[in-house]
Amino acid sequence: MIPIKDKVGIAKMREACAIAATVLDQLKHLVRPGVTTQDLEEAGRDLITRLGARSACFGYQNGSRRYPAHTCISVNEEVVHGIPSFRKVLREGDVVSLDIVVWHDGYVGDNAFTVPVGPISPGVEKLLRVSREALDLGIKQAQIGNRIGDISHAIQTHCESNGFSVVRDMVGHGVGLAMHEPPEIANFGRRGTGEKIKAGMTLAIEPMVNLGGFKTKTLSDGWTHVTADGLPSVHFEHTVLTTDRGPDILTIPRPL
Ligand code: MF3
């Protein structure tokens, strides 16, 4: 069962998501050659605190491991859950995925964006554009009466028809009182499958798209997912509220 948020829950989701989006937006502007992913982590951590929220990543448990940072920062072949490091220096031509998830007043807001570092190759430029479009097309399918698989299908077809592949090992998800709620929202699938979309669902839609093959592996740190072929990967994510007037993107930055 996909949780349905009531009026109060929706108001709180709006707040948590606005904070997550504002942090992400500010971090985007700090990306440039010479900056380390640890610099971005520290800026993100401080901003989250200043906005009265908490990182949902810090201490997040996967088996016996706890995620050690407040942000996830994944460079080039890193798909998601890259751990920030002072050894990781951004260079021109890189792509850096920033994933910000915050708790505020009992609710979680989740969003991600991939930023180019200076000029990048035309192929990766296209990967960024197509993946952003795929997120938009996925969001457009988050309509009452549609099914979750309609979102998945829209994302997959757009990415694959442009020669890219979608990651299979990780998926989007419901979000709200926890970072991960039902349903799973794969970035691949068939139209007309999965649960029916109703008003009041809050969905984290998040295409992870690879320049090469879809296969990924996890590094020995237990968190960082990388592409198996070492080619770049990008990640775009919004938290979206379903309404009878269509999808409402909650992760939009605003003055707080
Ligand atoms: N947006 C990521 C997700 O939904 C955030 C993960 S936080 C981490 O999985 F702690 F697991 F890295």
Ligand code: CO
């Ligand atoms: Co997510």
